[in-house]
Each structure stands twice: as C-alpha cells, then as structure tokens.
Amino acid sequence: MTSSDTYQGLAVTTPVSLMFGRFSDAATPLLYARTLKELLAQSGLQKDDVDGLAVSSFSLDPDPAIALSRSLGLSLRWFQDVNLGGASGGIALNRAARAVAAGDADIVACIAADNNLETGFQDLVRDFSVASRDGVYPYGAGGPTSVFALLTKQYMQETGATREDFAALCAGQRENAKTVPHAVFNEPLSPEEYLASRMIAEPLCLYDCVMPVSGAEAFLVMSEERAQALGLSYARVLSSIEAHNTHGDEASPLSGGWATGRDRLFANAGLGPDDIDIIQTYDDYPAVSILQLEELGFLPSGKGASQLATSTHWQQKHNTSGGQLSCGQAGAAGGYLGLVEAIRQLTGQAGAWQRANVRHALVSGYGMVVYDRCLATCATILAAQESL
Amino acid sequence: MKTVNTPCPEECSDCCALTYPPQGFCRRCLSENMTPVNLPASGNIMAVTQIQHSFEDEIKPILPLTVASVDMGTGCVVFTLATDDSIQAGAAVSVDRRIWPFGNLLTAVKEQP
Incomplete structure (x- = not known):
C-alpha cells in the first residue's frame, strides 16, 4: 500500500483560528473548549460525534494532555498528544488521517491551543529541555532566538544571504496579512523599517522574531463520505512525511531533513x-522558511533568500495569511497555523485574502529546538476537493 | 536566574564518542560506561551572535553578550560566551571555563596564530 492509498477517501475540513490576544490568563483547557465549540458550530456536528482527539500544547502543565478528554467531556476511541512544536500540525494530521483510514476513529478533532501568560514564554524557554537548560540558556538567556541567530548567521555565511533578503520576506508576509482578521500584525512593514528596527540577537531584529500569543488553531479529519453528508467543504490529503533528528551527527544545523523525504512526498502525491x-x-x-523552500526543491539550494526577496510571485504563493511573523505563534509554537491556512485556501474560505485557483498546497513544519536545532520535521501535500 | 556551572562532556569508554551536555549514556552506542572529560583543547567557531535581549534581569545590565557556537571536532558542538567581540566564524579558539556574573561558563578565546 502506498502513502497515497492510505489517504484515499479522507477529508480534512473546518479550519478554525481563534485569537485570544497577546497575553491571556485563561486556562488552556478553556481555550480548547472554545475551539471545540467553534469546530462543532462550523461543522454541524454534536460533541458526541467526535471520537478522536489530537492535541498540541506547551501550557497544559501540570495536567497530562489526556486530561482534556475529561475536561471537554469527550468519550474517545482514539487520542494522540502530538507535542512537537512547529511540526505538530502536519504530524497530527498524518496520524489522524491514518486512524480514520484504519477505522480507529470516525471524526478526529485536531486542536493546538496555548495561553500565554506574561511570563509564560520565559518560563517555557528557561526549562525547555535539560540540554537547553544546561548548554544553551545560560549563554545570555536569549531563548530560541539565540539558537536561530546562530543558525541564521551560518546560513548567511554559507550562502551570501543578506538582511535585505530577510527584510523583503518579512515585508512581503506583512503585506499578505493586511486583510487577515486573526493576524496580530497587519499594518504595512517596509524593508526600511525592518532594517532600522532594534536587534534582538544579531542578525535577528525585532521583525525576524515570531511573537508568542494566546490562541488556537484547529481542523477536523473524517471520511470524504461523512464530509459530503455534512455538506462541508474539505481538502484531501495526498502525501505526508515526517523525520526526526535526521542529521543529528552533523555539526551544522542547516539541514532539517525535508530533503530526505522530498522525493517520496512528491511521488506519493503524483505531483512535482x-x-x-x-x-x-x-x-x-x-x-527557517528559506531552508524549507530549498530542501523541498522549490528554490535552489543556497540561493533561496535572494530569489524569494525579488519575487512577487513567491510573495503571493508563500505564507498566504502572513505566517506566524504576522499572525503570532499560538498553539504548540504555532505548529498548526500553516496547515489551517492551507485548508482555508483549498476550500475557498480565506475571505479577502483568498488566492485564485488553489488546487494543491504544501505545508511544512519544523519544531522542538531542544539544543542547537529543531528535531522534528514534516511536510504534507493537500489537494482541493474538486481536483480529483 | 540561579548561578549555573557548565557540566563537563562525557566520553564513552566503549566507543570514545563525546556527549555534551552529559546524559549518563552514550548517544552513539548506548553504553553507560561514561567518564567526565575536559573539552578538547580547541575548536572552530561556526557562528557568532551578539545577544541584545535577555529574559533574565541579572544579564540585562551586561548586554550585549557575544555568544558563539563552536564545533569541537568530535561530534560535539558547544555554545560559548566570548570576551572578544571581533571573533569570527572559522576562527580557531580554545574553550575553557570562566567565571561570569551568572555562572562558570564555557568561554571561547581566539588562539594566537
């Protein structure tokens, strides 16, 4: 059985994005309750119809994730705690789709939600992992930005990429966000403003750094037959890959692992x-975005930054809601944001920022910087319902 | 922020692989015969950043801090502070422990040619 066979007849539907502000002291289970309520309202399902749940959060402590089944009053046949940060969305979808295909669940709600207390992010990064606590955090206590500053610097050294290239990417994504209601930042950002902004960890300035927020992203996975019976617009899963600690023995952190699964990803989708x-x-x-575009074969290796910077075509097709740099980082480090946006675009629900003729979407993820790089990598190809 | 003391790397007595930060077993062969060792005497700077924002109040007064990632050449990459902010990628450095206001931390010092 090929990967594409596995996903036959499966629908991903009902994209939900809820923003609760930059900071919120609402308990994370309450954010889950509001998000589930929204999924049910938009899909016409009853709570008892949901028999599978995938959750992704960094702010449930001291509760184990399964405590949500009790607090949400869900009796489940299938449950997954997919706490993989920026790779959570694609991996939750992959596992939920396989569960529905295997008959382990009929309707899976996939939800990523986090509150963000005023000291929440600081508390998270201070003790994110033993390796990070002992070997990274004491060196300036800059959090993940320190690690990604070094990664970015290395990428610039090896490729000749410039801050002007990053300025163009950030300004372009901000342009994409201007009509997105759940974006935290949707006012224009000029490259000049970017270049004049304060440094956080050189070469990363204020506008390079995603802002943690309180919020949630969610979707439903079910059979196409069920989605059609409910009258829901849906997207289909064509192919999905994940990889973990792929190049763990290499000193350089610049290879995330997408390239190792890229050929299989596209072959299973029957696309390029x-x-x-x-x-x-x-x-x-x-x-990090540029590394994904290069490894997945969209941009030539080492030249992605300059090509992305000079192309309005790329601005139109990449991170169409403005990405996390505009929408903020909610729910397991924003790991569902791209996937929910792709479902929205493929089902024609993106409103004023809807792109024309969207038939195929690719979503990639990268998460869990426990020391000098992220350990979880994923990519998923989705198709519009009518692209059969 | 509590004062920290950077732990020593561990060398595997069975396969000689170095693991840092230490974890009590070898990440290559899973042996538990691990011995604390000093870092190799020198390494090469992979990248350098200047930290201008810190989450910790004790660190804010001494910002900016120069931080480098250093490839110690034995499968071991370490984060270090640097006293010389002109230090650059590719430079050969020695890495030792020095006292900073918030701990005894790895510090990269440029090797003289």
Missing part, C-alpha cells in the same frame, strides 16, 4: 514542485 499552488512554511524566523 511546479504543481503546488501555495506553500505554507514554518516561519518562526525567516531563514
């Missing part, structure tokens, strides 16, 4: 990079 209409990359920092 030129067939993809929109791409959502995980953009906690600009260089």
Whole structure:
C-alpha cells in the first residue's frame, strides 16, 4: 500500500483560528473548549460525534494532555498528544488521517491551543529541555532566538544571504496579512523599517522574531463520505512525511531533513514542485522558511533568500495569511497555523485574502529546538476537493 | 536566574564518542560506561551572535553578550560566551571555563596564530 492509498477517501475540513490576544490568563483547557465549540458550530456536528482527539500544547502543565478528554467531556476511541512544536500540525494530521483510514476513529478533532501568560514564554524557554537548560540558556538567556541567530548567521555565511533578503520576506508576509482578521500584525512593514528596527540577537531584529500569543488553531479529519453528508467543504490529503533528528551527527544545523523525504512526498502525491499552488512554511524566523523552500526543491539550494526577496510571485504563493511573523505563534509554537491556512485556501474560505485557483498546497513544519536545532520535521501535500 | 556551572562532556569508554551536555549514556552506542572529560583543547567557531535581549534581569545590565557556537571536532558542538567581540566564524579558539556574573561558563578565546 502506498502513502497515497492510505489517504484515499479522507477529508480534512473546518479550519478554525481563534485569537485570544497577546497575553491571556485563561486556562488552556478553556481555550480548547472554545475551539471545540467553534469546530462543532462550523461543522454541524454534536460533541458526541467526535471520537478522536489530537492535541498540541506547551501550557497544559501540570495536567497530562489526556486530561482534556475529561475536561471537554469527550468519550474517545482514539487520542494522540502530538507535542512537537512547529511540526505538530502536519504530524497530527498524518496520524489522524491514518486512524480514520484504519477505522480507529470516525471524526478526529485536531486542536493546538496555548495561553500565554506574561511570563509564560520565559518560563517555557528557561526549562525547555535539560540540554537547553544546561548548554544553551545560560549563554545570555536569549531563548530560541539565540539558537536561530546562530543558525541564521551560518546560513548567511554559507550562502551570501543578506538582511535585505530577510527584510523583503518579512515585508512581503506583512503585506499578505493586511486583510487577515486573526493576524496580530497587519499594518504595512517596509524593508526600511525592518532594517532600522532594534536587534534582538544579531542578525535577528525585532521583525525576524515570531511573537508568542494566546490562541488556537484547529481542523477536523473524517471520511470524504461523512464530509459530503455534512455538506462541508474539505481538502484531501495526498502525501505526508515526517523525520526526526535526521542529521543529528552533523555539526551544522542547516539541514532539517525535508530533503530526505522530498522525493517520496512528491511521488506519493503524483505531483512535482511546479504543481503546488501555495506553500505554507514554518516561519518562526525567516531563514527557517528559506531552508524549507530549498530542501523541498522549490528554490535552489543556497540561493533561496535572494530569489524569494525579488519575487512577487513567491510573495503571493508563500505564507498566504502572513505566517506566524504576522499572525503570532499560538498553539504548540504555532505548529498548526500553516496547515489551517492551507485548508482555508483549498476550500475557498480565506475571505479577502483568498488566492485564485488553489488546487494543491504544501505545508511544512519544523519544531522542538531542544539544543542547537529543531528535531522534528514534516511536510504534507493537500489537494482541493474538486481536483480529483 | 540561579548561578549555573557548565557540566563537563562525557566520553564513552566503549566507543570514545563525546556527549555534551552529559546524559549518563552514550548517544552513539548506548553504553553507560561514561567518564567526565575536559573539552578538547580547541575548536572552530561556526557562528557568532551578539545577544541584545535577555529574559533574565541579572544579564540585562551586561548586554550585549557575544555568544558563539563552536564545533569541537568530535561530534560535539558547544555554545560559548566570548570576551572578544571581533571573533569570527572559522576562527580557531580554545574553550575553557570562566567565571561570569551568572555562572562558570564555557568561554571561547581566539588562539594566537
């Protein structure tokens, strides 16, 4: 059985994005309750119809994730705690789709939600992992931005990428966000403003750094038959890959692992990079997006930054809601944001920022910087319902 | 922020792989025969950043801080502070422990040619 066979007849539907502000002291389970309520309202389902749940959060402590089944009053046949940060969305979808295909669940709600207390992010990064606590955090206590500053600097050294390239990417994404209601930042950002902004960890300035917020992203996975019976617009899963600690023995952190699964990803989808209409990359920092676009074969290796910077075509098709750099980082480090946006675009629900003729979307993720790089990598190709 | 003391790397007695930060077993062969060792005497700077924003109040008064990632050449990459802010990628450095206001931390010093 090929990957594409596995996903036959499966629908991903009901994109939900809820923003609760930069800071919120609402308990995370309450954010889950509001998000589930929204999924049910938009889908016409009853709570008892949901028999599978995938959750992604960094702010549930001291509760284990399964405590949500009790607090939400859900009796489940299938449950997954997919706490993989920026790779959570694609991996939750992959596992939920396989569960529905196997008959382990009929309707899976996939939800990523986090509150953001005023000291929440600081508390998270201070003790994110033993390796980070002992070997990274004491060196300036800059959090993940320190690690990604070094990664970005190395990328610039090896490729000749410039801050002007990153300025163009950030300004372009901000342009994409101007009509997106759940964006935190949707006012214009000029490259000049970017270049004049204060440094956080050189070469990363204020506008390079994603802002943690309180919020949630969610979607439903079910059979196409069920989605049609409910009258829901849906997207289809064509192919999905994940990889973890792929190049762990290499000193350089610049290879994330997408390239090792890229050929399989496209082959299982029966598509190539030129067939993809929109791409959502995980953009906690600009260089991370560029690494994904290069490894996945959309941009030539080492030249992605300059090509992206000079192309309005790329601005139109990449991170169409403005990405995390505009929408903020909510729910397991924003790991669902690109996927929810792709579902929205493929089902024609993006409102004023809807792109025309979106038939195929690729979403990639990158998460869990426990020391000098992220350990979880994923990519998923989705198709519009009518692209059969 | 509590004062920290950077731990020593561990060398595997069975396969000689170095693991840092230490974890009590070898990440290559899973042996538990690990011995604390000093870092190799020198390494090469992979990248350098200047930290201008810190989450910790004790660190804010001494910003900016120069931080480097250093490839110690034995499968071991370490984060270090640097006293010389002109230090650059590719430079050969020695890495030792020095006392900073918030701990005894790895510090990269440029090797003289």
